[in-house]
Amino acid sequence: WDPRRGSRAELAAARLGEPAWKAHPLRERAKKLGEGILVVRFEMPFDVRCSGCGNRIAKGVRFNAEKKCVGKYLSTKVWSFRMMCAAEDGTSRTDRTRNAHYIEVRTDPKAADYVVAEGAVRVGDLDKLPGAKVPSAEELGVEELADPKDRERRVADPFYGLEHAPAARRSVERARAERVSALEDARASALLGDFG
Secondary structure: OOHHHOOHHHHHHHHHOOOHHHHOOOHHHHOOHHHOOEEEEEEOOOOEEEOOOOOEEOOOOEEEEEEEEEEEEOOEEEEEEEEEOOOOOOOHHHOOOOOOOEEEEEEEOOOOEEEEEEOEEEHHHHHHOOOOOOOOHHHHOOOOOOOHHHHHHHHHOHHHHHHOOOHHHHHHHHHHHHHHHHHHHHHHHHHHHHHO
8 A cells, every 4th residue: 555646445445446435534425525515414594495395394404415615705605505305294295206306505605694595485485485375473373463553663662562462461471470379379388387
């Protein structure tokens, strides 16, 4: 073995007739290294909805993604992460072998964020998904503010938002306070019973 001709792993792979990537320390992740693509573990930075199958992919779901440099912003590289949609619901539209959906997410150094380049739509941008219906506030389980002036005032003045909280929230807080006082009374009577 001569170190000027390559590593011992490369020499062993060449003797056995195996591909060069099998000698690389990263093994299968380095298959496309000659094309500038490295397979990395990527965690979805936000909730998205797949354009191919329509399934939602939550923030934090991990994928094996192909990472490659697709450009530069000033002196910072713009990275592309291309992954296969992993949402499966047992139907043919989510079958990976017959109907694979790819999602591509890129870094955006200018905004210090990620952008979805293709294959999905950010959940906040649902109106851009073709044929998708934007869920109502009731379906999402949030309070609906019909009056835009009221919405602006709640954003500008947090105390106004607290003072005009919905009755449901106030009733939950009242029930919680009653339960806490009942627990405190029970604890006090238990302590008196032991030592009184």
